[in-house]
Amino acid sequence: MNHPPFPSAGRIVLLLLLLLLLPARGGATHDTQHTQATQTMVARLYEAEGNRPLWTGGDGRRARQALRLLREAHAHGLDPSDYRLEALSDQLDHPEAHGMERIDIALSGAVLHLLTDLHVGRVRPAFSAIPASVQGPPFDPVEQLRHALDQDRVPQLADAAAPRMPLYRRVKTTLAEYRALAQSAGQWLPLRALPHHGKLILGRAYEGIPAVRRRLMLLGDLTDADAAATGDQAVYSAAVAQAVKRFQSRHGLAENGEPGPATLAALAVPPAQRVRQLILTLERLRWLPPMRPGRIVAVNLPAYRLWAFDSAGDSKAEPLEMRVIVGAAARTPTPVFIGQMRYLEFNPYWNVPRSIERVEIIPKLARDPAYLKNNAMELVSNGGQVLAAGQAASLAALRAGTARVRQRPGPHNVLGAVKFAMPNPMNIYLHSTSAGELFSRERRDLSHGCIRVERPADLAEFVLADPLQWDRQRVRAAMQAGATRTVRLGEAIPVVLFYATAVTDRRGRALFADDIYRRDLKLAQALHLP
Structure with a gap:
């Protein structure tokens, strides 16, 4: 088959570098690491394919498949604009203004960039070195793309690159559900505390229960059938109490069935915030090796x-x-x-870490000479020999690091x-x-x-x-x-x-947790999430 003239390997690298430095989302440029990695992969790809066009020419079907693949990034919690979707779509509509070789190379760079992000994430993980013995087979985006082009399986590339674990697929499904909820639910207002004294009584009406019922129905914890079983929407019914328990279980709250302050606060979290949590989870799951x-x-x-x-x-x-x-x-x-x-x-035995010895054990031992004895602890030499030392000697040895504490x-x-x-x-x-x-x-x-x-x-x-x-x-x-x-x-x-502050269990329930270490904000900023 004859192909139209295509640039040399050196010109491919030059064109790609120029294309990748064009502004992406919000005017930002791709970081140097991503640019260099993508540049290397694209050069490998075209060299292996004989420097022939991969997407352009013919009826344009391949190019349209590439655009659909880039658009699919949204379903994985990624932003298609990071892969210059709109710019590439415009270039394909006006090839005479941009040149087919530039468009072909740009599509390859965008697809390889997407496959890399889907497999290992956009942000480098916080994990330390991962033991090779627990890892599965390596993933090569270039070979994956070559195989997909050869087998006409470009539409399946995203699923092949993304983590294969069932949890990832479940969270991806939940992300779509919460995005739909965020679009359809309208304004998500805080819920007022229920005016009552003491424990809520089943069968009684309370101001505020109707709003709680509506919120529980939107989130799927109260079914239409259960809601319809109670005539008066203000009644705190057994169905409402069970729905509250289900919601509390999904959010790590005490499962007492009462919409107290903590439960109302969790009910007030807008779906858009849950969407962000789910996006962050997908990114973190991409950090894990197969x-x-x-x-x-x-x-x-x-x-x-x-x-x-x-x-x-x-x-x-x-x-x-x-x-x-x-x-x-x-x-x-x-x-x-x-x-x-x-x-x-x-x-x-509990071998007390040195940091705990310094911060906790030594001050307590200074105040109470019997502290070690009263807590079933003993002083041990660095060689493991139990020491029988008085208070002064114990403190001196601990402070000098010539002895340590262990609990029997x-x-x-x-x-x-x-x-x-x-x-x-x-x-x-x-x-x-x-x-x-x-x-x-x-x-x-x-x-x-x-x-x-x-x-x-x-x-x-x-x-x-x-x-x-x-x-x-x-x-x-x-x-x-x-x-x-x-x-x-x-x-x-x-x-x-x-x-992960948002996951989906095997029953399809969305589970949310507080950001106890305040790590979500930092990752959201790195991903440029609103």
Whole structure:
């Protein structure tokens, strides 16, 4: 097949550089890193394809497919204007003013830029180095595009580049739903507090209930059938109370069925803000590498939730889910990273981090010489030998760093009965706790950075995955008071600590959480979101 004359590889690079430096959204230019990466990929693409046109010529079908692909960026929470959709569309309408070679190269650059953003995100992730052992096969946008062109599968490119995980697809669907809600709902006004004293009584009418009912219906927590079952819209009915509970469950609130101040505040959040949260989640999910099939433990920090599941098993099986306690926002926020759980310690010692020794232990020991004894703690040399030192010697050794503090196993140990170790420079791990009552709190950023799990025995049974040697009874027996026991896992399990204030569960429910670490605003600014 004969192709029209096309520029050399060197001229392709020059044309692409000029095209990519043209203003995109809001007059901003593409950053240098994106420009250089896209320039390199486009040069590779045309070299591999013999420097022939890829989109232009013929009946224009390929070019139209490219434009539709760029337009689809919106469904993924990306802005099509970042890929110069309107400018490219105008150029295709007036090819004589721009030149077909320039248009062809610009389309390739825009598509490769989009595929890269869909696969790894627009903003570089906050994750530290990701272990190669947990990653799936690499993704090459150039080869993906070449294959799609060869197989006439350009319309499927976006789904091929975006994360394959079911959570991403669910959040993408929820984003479309909340965008539609934001457009149709009109003005989203705050709700007034209900004028009442004490607990709401079922069957009574209250001023403000009609507004609550309407809001719950818009959000899908109160069905039309349930709403119609109560004649008087001002009545606080059992259906309304159940709908409030459903809403509270989705927003991490106390599930008492009463529209109190916290619930009314959550009901007042406009859909446009939820849209932004969902867009941020899609970006953060793009930071995660494709994970190899197998068991995974995932913790969403602002939602205070842990899920453990086997991605290679039954896709319909419900994951193990539990509440967690994470690092305190004001002092010790838990970092986001991907670790590998390698072993468990039953009845662990707590080796107090040096930072806690300096800030908490040393001042308390200075005030109370019996502090270590009263808290089942002991002074240990750097070589592991237990020291019998008086107050002055203890303080001197601690201050000099020649000794450290550890807490003995037992009912008062802050790690509880089991520690889930995933060695990392930040010394972050999962563990049980002796303060189980803290899981009932709505806000649970209470730790020094490590993650306390609500159901440690269930999690231990999951990660050990050996029903013959470690059934439920044996796991619970190992958690009883006794000697410290280390059990190494046959295969390391990825532990993903991520941050998302909006997710969608397997039932399709949109779940929202407070931005406890104030990370949404920074990411929204980086993405130029309103």
